[in-house]
Each structure stands twice: as structure tokens, then as C-alpha cells.
Amino acid sequence: MAVLNILNAVNHTLDYEMEKNKNVIVYGEDVGLEGGVFRATTGLQKKYGRDRCFDTPLAEAGIVGTAIGMAINGLVPVVEIQFSGFVLPALNQIIAHAARMRNRSRGKYNLPMVIRMPYGGGIRALEHHSESLEAVFGHIPGLKTVIPSTPYDTKGLLLSAIREPDPVIFLEPKQIYRAFKQEVPEGDYSIPIGKAKVIKEGKDVTVVAYGALIHEVQKAVKELENEGISVELIDLRTISPIDRDTIIKSVQKTGRFVVVHEAVKSFSVSSELISIVNEGAFLYLEAPPTRVTGFDIIVPLPKGENHFIIDSKRIFNKIKEVVSF
Amino acid sequence: MLTDKYNPLENTMLCILDKDGKIIDEELLPKIEDKKMLEIYKVMLLTRIADTKALQYQRQGRMLTYAPNKGQEAAQLGSVAAVEERDWLVPAFREMGAWLYKGVPLEQIYLYWYGNEMGSKFPENVKMLPISVPIASQLSHGVGIAMASNIKGEEEVTLAYVGDGGTSQGEFHEAMNFAAVYNVPLVVVIQNNQYAISVPREIQTKSRTLAEKAVAYGIPGIQVDGNDVLAVYAAVKEAVDRARGGGGPTLIEAVTYRLGPHTTSDDPTIYREDKEVEEWTQKDPLIRFKKYLIDKKLWSEEKDIKQREEFENLANETFKKVETSGEVPLEDIFKYHYEEMPKNLIEQYEEYKEYMKKGGI
Numbered sequence: 001m002a003v004l005n006i007l008n009a010v011n012h013t014l015d016y017e018m019e020k021n022k023n024v025i026v027y028g029e030d031v032g033l034e035g036g037v038f039r040a041t042t043g044l045q046k047k048y049g050r051d052r053c054f055d056t057p058l059a060e061a062g063i064v065g066t067a068i069g070m071a072i073n074g075l076v077p078v079v080e081i082q083f084s085g086f087v088l089p090a091l092n093q094i095i096a097h098a099a100r101m102r103n104r105s106r107g108k109y110n111l112p113m114v115i116r117m118p119y120g121g122g123i124r125a126l127e128h129h130s131e132s133l134e135a136v137f138g139h140i141p142g143l144k145t146v147i148p149s150t151p152y153d154t155k156g157l158l159l160s161a162i163r164e165p166d167p168v169i170f171l172e173p174k175q176i177y178r179a180f181k182q183e184v185p186e187g188d189y190s191i192p193i194g195k196a197k198v199i200k201e202g203k204d205v206t207v208v209a210y211g212a213l214i215h216e217v218q219k220a221v222k223e224l225e226n227e228g229i230s231v232e233l234i235d236l237r238t239i240s241p242i243d244r245d246t247i248i249k250s251v252q253k254t255g256r257f258v259v260v261h262e263a264v265k266s267f268s269v270s271s272e273l274i275s276i277v278n279e280g281a282f283l284y285l286e287a288p289p290t291r292v293t294g295f296d297i298i299v300p301l302p303k304g305e306n307h308f309i310i311d312s313k314r315i316f317n318k319i320k321e322v323v324s325f
Numbered sequence: 326m327l328t329d330k331y332n333p334l335e336n337t338m339l340c341i342l343d344k345d346g347k348i349i350d351e352e353l354l355p356k357i358e359d360k361k362m363l364e365i366y367k368v369m370l371l372t373r374i375a376d377t378k379a380l381q382y383q384r385q386g387r388m389l390t391y392a393p394n395k396g397q398e399a400a401q402l403g404s405v406a407a408v409e410e411r412d413w414l415v416p417a418f419r420e421m422g423a424w425l426y427k428g429v430p431l432e433q434i435y436l437y438w439y440g441n442e443m444g445s446k447f448p449e450n451v452k453m454l455p456i457s458v459p460i461a462s463q464l465s466h467g468v469g470i471a472m473a474s475n476i477k478g479e480e481e482v483t484l485a486y487v488g489d490g491g492t493s494q495g496e497f498h499e500a501m502n503f504a505a506v507y508n509v510p511l512v513v514v515i516q517n518n519q520y521a522i523s524v525p526r527e528i529q530t531k532s533r534t535l536a537e538k539a540v541a542y543g544i545p546g547i548q549v550d551g552n553d554v555l556a557v558y559a560a561v562k563e564a565v566d567r568a569r570g571g572g573g574p575t576l577i578e579a580v581t582y583r584l585g586p587h588t589t590s591d592d593p594t595i596y597r598e599d600k601e602v603e604e605w606t607q608k609d610p611l612i613r614f615k616k617y618l619i620d621k622k623l624w625s626e627e628k629d630i631k632q633r634e635e636f637e638n639l640a641n642e643t644f645k646k647v648e649t650s651g652e653v654p655l656e657d658i659f660k661y662h663y664e665e666m667p668k669n670l671i672e673q674y675e676e677y678k679e680y681m682k683k684g685g686i
Contacts (some may be wrong), residue, residue, distance in 0.1 A: 023475065051476050062465050062499035069469020072454070073413070075476065077469075092496070097466070103661040104455045106446035110664065142662045163466055165664040194667060215625045242668035 004184045007177040009154035010040045010116070012184065014059035014078060015157075017162050018048050024162060025070060026053045028063055028080030037082055038118060038177060064115060068101065068181035071111040071167075083242055084171065085128035091136075098167040100140030114161045118174035119147075120212055122263055122309045124302040131299060132211075132263035137169045138240040138272070145169040145185035145239040146195055147212040151182040153237060154189030163176055171239075194279050196243040198250065202232035205256035205323050207315075208247060208273060209253065209264035210236040220319060229323050239269060245322055247273060249281035256322050257281075257289035262308075265293040287325035292318045326544035327353075327563050328575065332439035333536035338580065339560055340550040344608050346616025355559040357406075359623055365406050365426070365554060366618055369398040369611050370629075370634045372422035375431055376585075378640040379438060383589045387648065389440045394421045396552070396584035397516055399610030402426060403557025404579070405515045407565050408484045416484035417460070419516065419583075423486070427453050431639070435647045443658070452481075459492035460521075464500035464513060471509035471574075482510045482568045484561070492523025492538065493529045501576065501673040505542040510568035512561060513576050516551065518583035523596040539576035549577030552610040554615075582608070655681070 006014060018024045026044055028036070032055035035042030040072050044053040056063050060081055067077035074238045078095050081087045085092070094115065102110045121130035137145040144146045146161055146168060150152040163170035199214070200221065218250070221231045236243070251257050257277045259270040270291040292315050300308055331337045340352045376395055382388040394401070401422035416428050424434060428451040437444025439457065445455035457463035467485030474481045491497055492515060504511045515535050519526050532538060539546020545564070547575060549556045557579050564575035579666075583606035586593045593602075602683065618624035648677055659674045666674070 043354065057499070057502055059499040061462075061496050062468075062503045065465025065496065066469035066472055068475075069471070069472045071464040071469075073467065073470040073473035073477075075473045089495070092459060092462055093465070097457070101455075102663070104445055106442050106657070107661050108446050108449075108453070144663075233397065241669050244669060250374055265515065265546060267576060 001183045003181045004078055004151045005178045005181050006148065006151050006154050006172065007040055008040060009151040009184055010158065010172065011042055011075050013155045013158040014041060014044060015047070016043065021076060023074065024052070024076045024078060026078050026080070027056055027264065029056055029082050029110060031055060031080050033145045038174065040116070041080065041106075044051050053255065055202065058311040060090035061213060064090040064098065067113050067115070068093060068097055068111060071113040072101070072109050074161060076112045078114040078116060078284060080117060083118040083119040083129045084133050085131040087117055087133065092291050094137075094143070094169070094267055095140050097139045102166065103142060110165045111167045112165050114168050116170045116172060117208055118177070119171040120173050120175055121299050121305060122175035122212065127301065130305070132261070132294070134171055134239045135263055135268045137236060138242070138269060141169055143240065145171065146170045146193055146236065147173065147211045149173065149211055149235055149237070149238060150182050153191055153235075155194065156183050156189055156239065159188070160190040160193050163190070168193065171211070175212040176215065178216070190300055193238070194238050194241045194243060196246040197235045197237055197251075198232065199235050200231065200233040202230035202254065204230045204254060205258060205319055206232045206234065206247070206254045207319060208234045208236055209260040210239070211262070213262055213310060216244040216312045217315050220316040223312075223316055224319055230320070231319065236269070242272060242276070243253035244280060247276055252284045254286050256325075257285070258291065258319050258322050260292045260310065262294050262310060264296045265291065266296050269291060282294050288320045290318065290322055326545070327560055330545045331547050331557050333546045333548050333578070334540060336533055338548045338550055338555055339556045340455070341555040341559060342553045342617055344613055346613045346620060353559060355562055355675060357558065359415040361406065361608050362618065363623060365402050366496045366614055366624065367632065368422055368426045369402050369554070369614065370632060371431070371639075372398050372401065372425060373432070373611055375632060375640045376421055378499060379435065379636070380585065380589065380643065382644055387644075390440055390588050390590055391438050392419050392588045393585035394419055396605065396609065398422045399614065400516045400551035400557055400579035401556035402516070402582045403554040404484060404561045404577075407558055407561035408482060411481045412452065412565070413467070413470050413481060413483040415463050415470070415483060415487045416454065417454055417488060417491065418458060418485050418597060419488070424453065427451055429453065430524055431643050432647060436651050439647050439651045441651050441653050443653075444525045458591060461487050461494035461497040461500070464497060465503065467511055467513070468500050468504045468509055470481055471504065471511040472507055474510055475507065480569055482512065482565050483567070484514065485583070486514050486516060488521065489515060489517040489519065489526050489529055489535060491515070492535050501538070501542045501544075504574040505544045508571075508573040511574040512564040513574065514561065515576070515578045516579050516581055518568065520583050521660055522587040525596075529576065534578060536578035538577060542576070544574050546576040546578070548578045548580060551581030552608045552613065554610060554614050560673045568662075581610070585636060604610070
């Protein structure tokens with residue numbers, strides 16, 4: 001057992017799988033010599049050589065486009081986009097090609113590839129360094145999109161992502177990259193993509209969150225429990241394909257539903273989840289399903305960002321409101 | 326090296342066959358066996374016929390939108406004939422001749438334009454990607470394939486196509502730059518057919534040639550007469566040999582002309598003069614190569630007529646087959662998005678199947 005933070009877990013997992021599978025290739029901007037701007041790939045070039053871990057020109061579409069070609073030609077590229085806000089030039093490659101190659105070739109070419117990117121706010125950064133674009137990827141048929149919230153889940157989900165025969169968008173909650181450590185097994189284990197995790201069972205209300213906000217929700221839940229409110233907390237873990245069954249089953253039990261995410265409210269993961277609840281648990285509901293999300297605004301620069309980032313107090317209030325509806 | 330002799334910055338263009346099929350300079354003649362030469366010609370002819378037929382089927386309402394190839398057969402065949410079975414082909418969308426030569430059955434090409442994705446599931450041994458519609462975005466796939474060839478130590482070369490309009494895309498730049506930086510075994514052929522739908526070549530770039538863009542990437546580039554199959558072959562063969570030997574990528578501009586419309590939805594009389602089309606018709610790559618082969622006593626007008634009939638029948642029979650068996654089974658539109666259909670998708674599929682079973686009510 002190693003005690004790792006999320007960033008260490010990413011590094012450890014890449015190392016683990018590169019050692020196991022010589023076809024795994026890691027690259028991106030500053031990924032080689034420097035080990036990435038967050039140091040997620042530290043030491044990999046030294047250990048595996050410049051053929052298997054290297055720096056690229058500053059061009060996101062080129063990074064993803066070449067990864068598609070590599071995957072077609074027998075390799076397993078795991079590429080890094082430095083910040084999710086910089087992925088936009090690569091969306092043509094991701095949406096127009098990565099997501100479609102299997103279907104376009106009717107199964108002749110599948111793309112075992114992972115696109116990793118740090119996402120989300122709360123790190124007092126410049127513009128384009130704080131976005132949460134999971135709904136953009138979740139909307140695209142042919143992609144799978146995953147978000148871990150702990151070091152343990154990071155390894156399990158990243159191993160699954162690398163071993164997937166289809167492209168996976170792996171969004172890393174950078175706000176909590178170094179926030180806490182956890183025991184992570186050094187051996188092999190994987191967490192299935194497409195399966196949410198019930199972190200804590202409860203009977204009064206179902207709360208769904210993912211990524212960095214899981215931890216704010218947990219703070220709120222602790223206080224709610226002190227007031228005698230029993231919360232069932234679910235970590236979504238996979239954005240797409242979304243785990244309808246776990247959500248519906250839980251809401252059928254609790255009758256109340258709150259979803260929490262940092263991304264903007266409209267056309268979001270919460271929009272999807274509330275639809276799922278309405279489709280699958282409507283007659284069980286004792287209160288309107290609701291949500292705590294980012295406002296429909298551009299993530300503000302650091303001096304205004306504190307209003308955008310969701311804290312446990314807002315989550316606490318919303319859950320209480322739903323329970324006392 | 327041809328790329329030295331025909332430096333694109335000096336505005337020189339490699340030509341070997343003149344428009345009457347006469348050799349301009351014997352020394353430039355690439356070594357191609359007679360048998361292969363005939364094979365190249367036959368696929369050029371098949372392309373011309375299958376393409377003309379496709380246009381007819383479309384006009385008869387039997388085929389969907391179609392992108393014709395007429396006039397560009399030499400650019401397609403001269404390039405593809407210079408690669409081998411072990412090499413990769415990354416198409417744009419107007420290279421029917423190259424696909425046929427690479428081993429894609431005509432039936433599949435027709436099936437694709439008929440509107441069925443099965444037309445892009447090429448036989449296992451045909452190392453070719455499906456058609457890529459977003460302009461120039463396929464080039465980085467070719468670069469990635471070639472990067473993998475280097476990493477795995479395999480002596481395979483990738484031949485990728487793009488058009489004159491494609492060179493304006495940012496993705497063209499990214500792909501060429503990556504290819505050069507990693508010194509990958511890649512040959513990029515620009516089919517400069519003078520128009521991107523209606524927009525002429527002059528509006529794409531102020532560069533005098535498209536080939537000279539190679540200079541900025543630090544790689545060899547050359548402009549060739551794209552209606553001269555031997556010139557295209559000579560330039561591409563040199564580039565393929567260089568790539569296979571570890572010499573990195575090459576950018577080749579094949580100067581040609583689209584004699585037909587961009588697609589069947591396009592009316593080219595709006596943006597170009599008949600006179601211009603007539604001038605290029607005089608430079609028809611197929612007629613030029615045929616004259617050469619007849620002069621060499623490798624071919625004859627009689628053989629040509631017979632061969633045409635054969636190909637016309639083949640095209641008709643093939644398309645008839647596509648019309649009778651080209652429908653898409655419902656399952657196909659669902660099942661190829663992931664290795665295993667996610668549960669959510671299975672539910673959608675089952676619900677719709679149930680609806681269809683009840684007669685779609």
C-alpha cells in the first residue's frame with residue numbers, strides 16, 4: 001500500500017500501466033522532460049525513454065489527432081491536455097473523429113486512447129484554467145467520460161480507462177490534486193466505467209455529486225446528520241455512460257433528490273440527472289428534484305471566483321430545503 | 326533528388342509526359358514494369374467509368390450526394406501506385422482511384438455513397454482509413470499512424486491526401502509540423518484541383534505554390550503536374566523511399582483540375598468559365614497516359630474499347646447489387662459506437678425495436 005494524493009495516483013497508475021503494457025504511450029505539452037505543469041507525468045520519460053513519454057508542439061488538435069492515428073496503428077496513447085479550457089481546438093478531433101472512428105469504419109478501427117485533462121475551478125487561475133466541460137463530452141455518442149474524486153478511485157478508473165477499447169475522456173479535479181492522501185494498493189485493480197458509487201447509504205434524500213465537490217458535500221452531510229437528516233450520498237464517477245439504475249434505485253428509496261456540480265446549470269449533467277429521476281422515479285418523489293450548480297456565467301477571475309465556487313454551506317441549505325419541502 | 330531539382334521556391338514543376346503523351350525527358354522516366362503500367366492505366370479507366378456512372382446514378386435519384394473524380398485520376402493513381410500493401414493510406418474524400426488500387430472493392434465505394442457505413446469497413450488487409458469529411462483533419466491521423474510505425478520500428482509508410490482548400494486549415498499546419506518534428510514516414514499529396522467548391526486557389530493562400538509550404542516545415546516539397554501519372558509516380562516514389570529509409574516526410578503538390586462539380590449539389594458554371602474547363606479537358610490525364618501506352622505498343626484503341634465495355638458492365642452490375650442489398654439493418658446504427666452497447670443505449674434500441682415491431686405506431 002502506498003499513501004498517495006490524486007496527482008501521485010495519476011503518476012503511479014501511468015507508471016504501472018506503462019511497465020505492464022509497452023504499447024502505452026504518454027505525451028502532451030511539457031509532459032516529457034518537465035513531467036507536466038502539475039507533474040502528473042514526472043519521471044516517466046526518464047524511466048521509459050523518449051519514444052514512450054515525450055513533449056509535443058503546442059497544438060492540442062495535433063495531440064489528439066496523432067493519438068487517433070497511433071491508436072489505429074496498434075498503440076494505446078494516453079495524452080494530456082494541459083487544462084480542460086485548452087481542449088477547444090481539439091474538439092474537432094474528439095467529436096468529429098475520436099468518437100466516431102469505430103462507427104464510421106463499422107468496427108474495423110476502434111480507438112483505445114485516453115485524453116486526460118485537469119478540470120474545474122478553485123485554484124485562483126487565469127481565464128480558461130477553471131472550466132468544467134463534462135457535459136460537452138457527455139453529450140457526444142462514442143465517448144466515455146470519467147471523473148475520479150479520490151486517489152483510490154483515480155487509479156481504479158484510470159486503469160479501466162487505459163484498458164478500454166474505446167476513447168475515454170479522463171477529467172481530473174485539479175483543485176484537490178494535492179488536497180489529501182489515501183492508501184492506494186500497489187497491485188492491479190480497476191473500477192468499472194459506467195458505475196456510480198454509493199458512498200453512504202441514507203433514507204431521507206439522495207445527493208449526487210462528483211469530482212472535487214464530493215468533499216464539500218461530505219462536510220454538509222456530516223452537519224445534516226447532526227440534525228438527524230439521513231443522506232444517501234452517491235459519487236457519480238462516470239459522466240457517460242451515466243448510471244441510471246443506481247440513481248433511480250436510490251431515489252425510489254429516499255423520495256428526494258439533490259445534485260451538486262460546479263459546471264454551469266443549463267444543459268448540464270444535473271439537467272440529465274433530473275430527467276432520469278423524473279423518468280424513473282417520478283411517482284416516488286416527495287419534493288421537486290433540485291440542484292446546486294455553477295451559475296450560467298463564465299468562471300470569474302480569482303477576485304470574483306469565490307461566488308462561483310460552491311461551498312458546503314450552500315449545499316447544506318439546499319438539502320435542508322428539499323428535506324423540509 | 327527530384328525535390329532538389331524541382332525546388333518549389335523556384336516555381337518549377339515536374340512534368341514527364343506532355344499532353345500528347347510524349348516523354349519530355351527520358352532521364353526522368355521512373356522505372357515501372359509494363360505490367361504495372363497497364364494495371365495503373367486500367368484502374369484509371371475503371372475510376373473514370375465508375376465515377377461517370379455514379380454521377381448518372383445520382384442524377385437518376387438512385388444515389389445520394391456524390392463527389393466526382395473526373396480529371397484527377399493521374400494524381401490519385403500516380404501516388405497510390407508508389408506505395409505497397411504494407412503501407413497505410415489516409416484519404417480525404419476524392420481519391421476513388423487510389424482506393425480501388427489499394428484494394429477497396431468498387432461495391433464498397435458505391436455502398437458508401439449509397440448511404441451505408443458498411444462501405445467504409447474495408448477488407449482486413451486493406452490498410453486504409455475511411456473517408457474523412459472535415460477538411461484536413463485526417464492528416465494528423467496519418468501523422469499518428471506514422472509516429473506509431475517509428476515507435477514500433479515497422480518499415481511502413483503512410484500516404485495521406487488533402488486538397489488545395491485543406492492547406493488553409495489550421496489542422497494542416499499542425500499535422501505538417503508534427504510530421505516534421507518527429508521525422509515520420511509520411512507522404513502528403515495535395516490534390517490541387519484549383520477550387521474548394523467555388524473558391525479558387527488564389528483565395529486560399531498568397532503562396533505562389535502549395536508545395537513551397539514544405540520549406541517552412543523544414544521538409545522536402547515538390548510541385549508536380551498532377552495530370553501526368555508518371556510525374557506523380559516519380560515524385561511520390563522518391564518520397565516513399567526516403568520516408569522508408571528514415572528520411573522523414575515530404576509534401577507533394579499535384580497540380581490538377583476537377584473537370585466535374587465539387588459534388589452533385591454544386592453548379593460549377595457559377596464560378597468558372599467553360600473556356601477554362603475546355604483548356605483542362607485538353608490536358609486529360611487518362612487520354613495522355615493512353616497515348617503513351619499505345620505509342621509503347623502496350624495498349625491499343627481496340628483493347629481500350631473492349632476494356633471500357635467490361636468496366637461499364639462491372640459498374641452496372643456492382644451498383645445493381647448495392648441497390649438490392651445495400652439497406653442498413655436497424656441494429657447496425659446502434660451497435661458500433663462502443664465495443665459493448667451501454668445499458669442506456671440498449672434501452673433506447675429495445676424501445677424503438679418494440680415500436681417498429683408494432684408497425685411503427
